Amino acid sequence: MVKLKELAELVGAQLVGDETLEISRVAPIEQAGPGELCFLANPRYAAKLADCRASAVIVAPGVESPGHSLLISANPYLAFARILAHLQPPPQVERRVMEGAWVDPSAQVGGAVSIHPGCYVGRNVRIGRGSVLYPGVVLYEGVQVGEDCVLHANVVVREECRIGDRVILQPGAVIGSDGFGYAPDGRRYVKIPQVGIVEIEDDVEIGAASCIDRATLSVTRIARGTKIDNLVQIAHNVRVGEDTIIVSQVGVSGSTHIGDHCTFGGQAGLAGHIRIGDDVTIAARGGVHGDIPAGQVMSGTPVMQHRDWLKASMTFPKLPEIRRDVQSLKKKLAELENLIKEK
Amino acid sequence: MVKLKELAELVGAQLVGDETLEISRVAPIEQAGPGELCFLANPRYAAKLADCRASAVIVAPGVESPGHSLLISANPYLAFARILAHLQPPPQVERRVMEGAWVDPSAQVGGAVSIHPGCYVGRNVRIGRGSVLYPGVVLYEGVQVGEDCVLHANVVVREECRIGDRVILQPGAVIGSDGFGYAPDGRRYVKIPQVGIVEIEDDVEIGAASCIDRATLSVTRIARGTKIDNLVQIAHNVRVGEDTIIVSQVGVSGSTHIGDHCTFGGQAGLAGHIRIGDDVTIAARGGVHGDIPAGQVMSGTPVMQHRDWLKASMTFPKLPEIRRDVQSLKKKLAELENLIKEK
Amino acid sequence: MVKLKELAELVGAQLVGDETLEISRVAPIEQAGPGELCFLANPRYAAKLADCRASAVIVAPGVESPGHSLLISANPYLAFARILAHLQPPPQVERRVMEGAWVDPSAQVGGAVSIHPGCYVGRNVRIGRGSVLYPGVVLYEGVQVGEDCVLHANVVVREECRIGDRVILQPGAVIGSDGFGYAPDGRRYVKIPQVGIVEIEDDVEIGAASCIDRATLSVTRIARGTKIDNLVQIAHNVRVGEDTIIVSQVGVSGSTHIGDHCTFGGQAGLAGHIRIGDDVTIAARGGVHGDIPAGQVMSGTPVMQHRDWLKASMTFPKLPEIRRDVQSLKKKLAELENLIKEK
Known part of the structure; x- marks a missing residue:
């Protein structure tokens, strides 16, 4: 458990809400519950926060969510990475050459x-x-x-x-x-x-x-x-x-x-x-x-x-149609040429 | 060695031929010999059976082969899988934690x-x-x-x-x-x-x-x-x-x-x-x-x-030709336009 | 250290220069120094030899470089491979079943x-x-x-x-x-x-x-x-x-x-x-x-x-332009047809 205030200081985020909140882990926005922190990757999805049961959210400036404490960061993705690293326990490995090595x-x-x-x-x-x-x-x-x-x-x-x-x-x-x-x-x-x-x-x-x-x-x-x-x-x-x-x-x-x-x-x-x-x-x-x-x-x-690739690859499926058009144009043009020569 | 009858019962296939046949293994149709079972994947290749020296063949309904005992199955590929698994000896591994683990x-x-x-x-x-x-x-x-x-x-x-x-x-x-x-x-x-x-x-x-x-x-x-x-x-x-x-x-x-x-x-x-x-x-x-x-x-x-991809990719190698045609059409059309305007 | 003459004999190359030269290793042409041998992969890059500090160079027939001893080989790439293998020490491994195997x-x-x-x-x-x-x-x-x-x-x-x-x-x-x-x-x-x-x-x-x-x-x-x-x-x-x-x-x-x-x-x-x-x-x-x-x-x-692929793939980025041309041709041709019919 880490205090939200500690996490805000860790990543230089502005804390709006409950400074004393204890955070247990970071969870996906759809799955987070009380005592958990989540992360809004894209302000376009801010509507998702309405149903989010997390206690706190890492957001970009300008996002509001009355039901949550907010960590407002200019680089929320980086703040998310740093907080995850901070909360992750160090690997439980023995610091020695073990038997069998x-x-x-x-x-x-x-x-x-x-x-x-x-x-x-x-x-x-x-x-x-x-x-x-x-x-x-x-x-x-x-x-x-x-x-x-x-x-x-x-x-x-x-x-x-x-x-x-x-x-x-x-x-x-x-x-x-x-x-x-x-x-x-x-x-x-x-x-x-x-x-x-x-x-x-x-x-x-x-x-x-x-x-x-x-x-x-x-x-x-x-x-x-x-x-x-x-x-x-x-x-x-x-x-x-x-x-x-x-x-x-x-x-x-x-x-x-x-x-x-x-x-x-x-x-x-x-x-x-x-x-x-x-x-x-x-x-x-x-x-x-x-x-x-x-x-x-x-x-x-x-x-x-x-x-250029986007345009060319969009046109690619039309290639058979283009070819038929060209064949048809050649034929029509030849007819027209004949018609004019006859006149 | 397993009796052909046992294999027929295992996979619910109809056995036409020698019920007492002993099968040692499944082999590819070109390599199989006496005492071996092979598998005809595709009825189109039924002609291959003429030269096949296997004793028995797994086939789909409708395939005939006078020289072989047949296992006739509505899903011969599945029958083949099940028979292979049945004939495969279980892995010879010791069921314990071995020294060195x-x-x-x-x-x-x-x-x-x-x-x-x-x-x-x-x-x-x-x-x-x-x-x-x-x-x-x-x-x-x-x-x-x-x-x-x-x-x-x-x-x-x-x-x-x-x-x-x-x-x-x-x-x-x-x-x-x-x-x-x-x-x-x-x-x-x-x-x-x-x-x-x-x-x-x-x-x-x-x-x-x-x-x-x-x-x-x-x-x-x-x-x-x-x-x-x-x-x-x-x-x-x-x-x-x-x-x-x-x-x-x-x-x-x-x-x-x-x-x-x-x-x-x-x-x-x-x-x-x-x-x-x-x-x-x-x-x-x-x-x-x-x-x-x-x-x-x-x-x-x-x-x-x-x-669509099949057609477009077939046309793709003709793209340079199409381009030349379009250039040529543009030129000819321009000539024709001039001709008409002159008239 | 191996004598250049020994390397020449190893690969059947003609040695032009100092037969007594001792070679320590093969090095890239830009990095080689005295006592080292380098390899000119492509006669087009012969100008690189002017600045090359190697003592000797493996070259194809026809390449000259007054500042270096030369190993002239009809297949310089193969000579390079063989010399590298000759100079490489055999792997220092114990020839036994080691403890822990x-x-x-x-x-x-x-x-x-x-x-x-x-x-x-x-x-x-x-x-x-x-x-x-x-x-x-x-x-x-x-x-x-x-x-x-x-x-x-x-x-x-x-x-x-x-x-x-x-x-x-x-x-x-x-x-x-x-x-x-x-x-x-x-x-x-x-x-x-x-x-x-x-x-x-x-x-x-x-x-x-x-x-x-x-x-x-x-x-x-x-x-x-x-x-x-x-x-x-x-x-x-x-x-x-x-x-x-x-x-x-x-x-x-x-x-x-x-x-x-x-x-x-x-x-x-x-x-x-x-x-x-x-x-x-x-x-x-x-x-x-x-x-x-x-x-x-x-x-x-x-x-x-x-x-064919080279030509078609070069044309591919022009596909949108070709399509526009075809659309434009169809339109112009239709106009022309109308014009002629009216006449």
């Missing part, structure tokens, strides 16, 4: 680190203070993990890869798998050893079963603050800039460089060896074959300006 | 449960009678698994998620990974804790390396009888109805609700916050951006009626 | 095999000489693994599947998960047991978190020399030919047969029950609905000849 004697493990049964920590691995390895995490030789990271169950980090501070890896994420490179030898293919690494900078999160391939010779880099969803493929030698959002099932081909603060919708695909500027948005399913300058919003395959 | 003392494990080496069963987990955990399965704190489930190797179920009865999770499936939610704070992103859960109802199957994200606040639900293939992404707060088929590499974005008895072809993608009615079919690769009423069959990106 | 007494493990902690090797498994199992690898009952294979962490191979020699499985790859097959029983679905296997032939590589489903009754086969990238789905009963390249996130539906020496770009999708000839190239994102004869290069959804 295999840690090489040469590994350096910081204080308050939690290593669960079934983890494997190889030679010369370093793990910073406060990091948590859930069961089944495998760190190959020479891996470095920073402080306060969370590596969920069955994450694999292959040899020599580096993970910054406060990085979260969801279950089954694979860091440092071999890049996909082969040299043709007649009709056969010879594997090109992938001797580079992956570097994941601070505050990155990588989703479940996503794969970040190690570079051929140098570094595949995911820069600070970037968030990658589940089942995403990042190929070898890629560089993803800072604070970029990559939604589920996106694939980025080898040696492509992506700027800062981009957003890629689900199932988008990027060709290899291209350059994407800062602040580029690729809509879900966008297929990118060439460079994109900063600030563009693109859709389609191959991508075009999003507004 | 880590089970928290607070966990409640039912009778005849099999927990292999390398499994981790956290605090307050409950596992129902007869369930099997293959090696490397990780159940975080508070997870509930029902009866007669099969959790294949390296499956992860994160904290507090609930799995019904007779659920099958293929290797590497991830249940309860964090939903992908961040609040912008200037150009940076702040993680929104995902404090909800996933609930998988009875008789669901989930494919290898598929990911079902936990809800932000409440429940991501996969309802009874739904079957999900490999490498599928189900985002947070999604509800998938009963008896729905989701083929490989489909992605469903956050907060979307899907009805009962839908079918989504491979690599389809659904936007977030939309409603899909019951009995909707989305063809492979379909990209769904908005609500779909019950019973529709849709294709394309964005989806349209399947028959 | 669970190996059934009935398993047959060849000489010089490395089995790490957290591995599980089931009943009657056979593992050939020199193979390495990284931590968390799970081999179900009856699995066969050939010689000199590398199974990376958390790979799962389900019951009775067979892996050839020199096969590499990247972390989290799943071999032998159940095929996705259900028989409708009214509105519900009954699982069709998948009692077949997967056979992976020699020299295959399979990427991280890729899934190869076991056959319903017989064999899902990945033939010799084929290379499969991360997050790829191969459904039940599929046959992939020899020396085929399948890039990340491709999905191949059930019972499809693919020829030898094909190339499928990222995110391509193939329908079930189709036949793809030898030497077929499907561009990234290609959606294949029907058979493709040998040697074709196809793009789009559904696929068409690549050159």
